[in-house]
Amino acid sequence: MSGHQQDRATIRITAGGPEPRRRRAWEIGLAVALAAAIIGTAAAAFSATGSPAPRSSRQAAGTPAAELRLGYFGNVTHAPALVGVQQGLLAGSLKENGGTVLETQVFNAGPAAIEALNAGAIDAAYIGPNPAINSFVQSGGESVAVIAGATAGGAQLVVRPGITSPAQLKGTVLATPQLGGTQDVALRAWLKSQGLAVTPDGGGDVAINPTENAQTLKLFQDGKLDGAWLPEPWASRLVLQAGATVLVDEKDLWDGSLAGKPGQFTTTVLIVSRKFAAEHPQSVDALLQGHVAAVDWLNEASAGAKASAVNAGLKAAAGAELPGEVIGRALQNIEFTPDPLAGTFPKLLRDGVEAGVAKPADLAGLFELGTLNRVLSGTPGRALAGAAGLGTD
Structure with missing residues (x-):
């Protein structure tokens, strides 16, 4: 970097x-x-390096946000973010659907991104499921909502x-x-x-x-x-x-009993601050339109085009591209999907509890997939995402 x-x-x-x-x-x-x-x-990085500070004021509730601050990692498992940012799919959708400007910030791991979101330094993030669960549980369901899946496997x-x-x-x-x-x-x-x-x-x-x-x-x-x-x-x-x-x-x-497909488990999801979502639902809608476009692009691109696009995103986010054999092997291990595989989350929580890094909790309300499914329903015959009884879909 x-x-x-x-x-x-x-x-x-x-x-x-x-x-x-x-x-x-x-x-x-x-x-x-x-x-x-x-x-x-x-914490030091937020206070001393010029990273975005919490907003002192916001626009009126129900209006598009002036800006949306998005966090993601320089990892292949965040390819929808890498491609969405690099190719302008996220920024373009936000601009066209409310004039919102996209600001981005690169993180190394989930707990740090959650800290930024809870501090008001970012509004949404691509993140692993366990940090999302932990934030939801620790805040009593008030901090974040999972609004889409991004990648499985890897x-x-x-x-x-x-x-x-x-x-x-x-x-x-x-x-x-x-x-x-x-x-x-x-x-x-x-x-x-x-x-x-x-x-x-x-x-x-x-x-x-x-x-x-x-x-x-x-x-x-x-x-x-x-x-x-x-x-x-x-x-x-x-x-x-x-x-x-x-x-x-x-x-x-993973035997498929929780995700519906053997070998499928959630690696990256897209979350949003509940406060931001309540104030700017149009901006969340626009973000999801760009996100789905990025996932679709990855699934439809040739192996070579996909590797080149992800490598360009990695260079922008982390400072360097990967050798061809590395990016090729990595992409073979990943599936891109807007479905967050909600049925796997109770097991993820149980694993965290047994590992001593989480507490037992009720995950009801973690998922807010209604907007995602409205976007997905724009393509006839496309499968919608289910919340597995843990929120709205």
């Missing part, structure tokens, strides 16, 4: 944990702490060669993008299902160090990590650029 983009991005790197069991874990903590000192915490546990079974993970050091994020919860839940104990502070049979993705790649290459549960393109980067092997492909853990 370039210096300018670091100024605009909010990136939180967490390096918690008790006294490490071995020197390698200590080295990881030191490396991550140094990185955090360089780029700062999310997450793997990749490890150093020689690790071929769960039992061999005991005593190892693994990474996830951020504590409480979607991949972090998936790893913790899977380890528990394999009889391996972990704790939110990094203890247990396996040390889990929440680490920024680019730092994870470097630490793995340096032999200071045994593996990581990562979204694309980072899983592909560790496999193709660092010699990792796939121990678990998350799609193999």
Whole structure:
């Protein structure tokens, strides 16, 4: 990421944990702490780098917003955002349907984006399902609503060669993008299902160090990590650029009973601040029109055109494109869909509770899919999204 983009991005790197069991874990903590000192915490970035501040006033309720501030990640799993921003599909729809200006901000992981949204620094975000659930639960349903899906699939546990079974993970050091994020919860839940104990502070049979993705790649290459549960393109980067092997492909853990299709699980959804949605429903409608257009473009484009467009978005968001083999492998592991697969969310919450990073809660009201389905119904015969009894559709 370039210096300018670091100024605009909010990136939180967490390096918690008790006294490490071995020197390698200590080295990881030191490396991550140094990185955090360089780029700062999310809160510091908002206050000191010129990132958007909360609005002091808004237009009258029911009118299009003057601007819509959108957060997303420089990951392939955020391809609808990458393409929607890069090709002007999101900005164009907002401008044509109310004159709203699109402002964007790049994040590294979900909890940091949620912090920005709750602070009023952004209005909507592409994000993993678990941070969306956590925000909804912690606010008593007042903070955010899931208004669409974006991607499904595209997450793997990749490890150093020689690790071929769960039992061999005991005593190892693994990474996830951020504590409480979607991949972090998936790893913790899977380890528990394999009889391996972990704790939110990094203890247990396996040390889990929440680490920024680019730092994870470097630490793995340096032999200071045994593996990581990562979204694309980072899983592909560790496999193709660092010699990792796939121990678990998350799609193999979903039998289709909750999503309607074997191997399908939610990776990225589109959420909006409930306050913003209440004040500017026309702008949410326009955002969803651009979002659906971006998803459709990705599903209709050739493999080459898709890779080129996503790479252009990655370069703009994260400062660099990916090698052809990496972007190709990553895109093969992902499905683009406006359906948020609401039926999978109760399991995601249960996994977070069992992992110790979430609390039991009622998810009723999390989904507001009426506007999405109005957009989707504009194409005859198109399947609509269901809220699975957890909101409106």
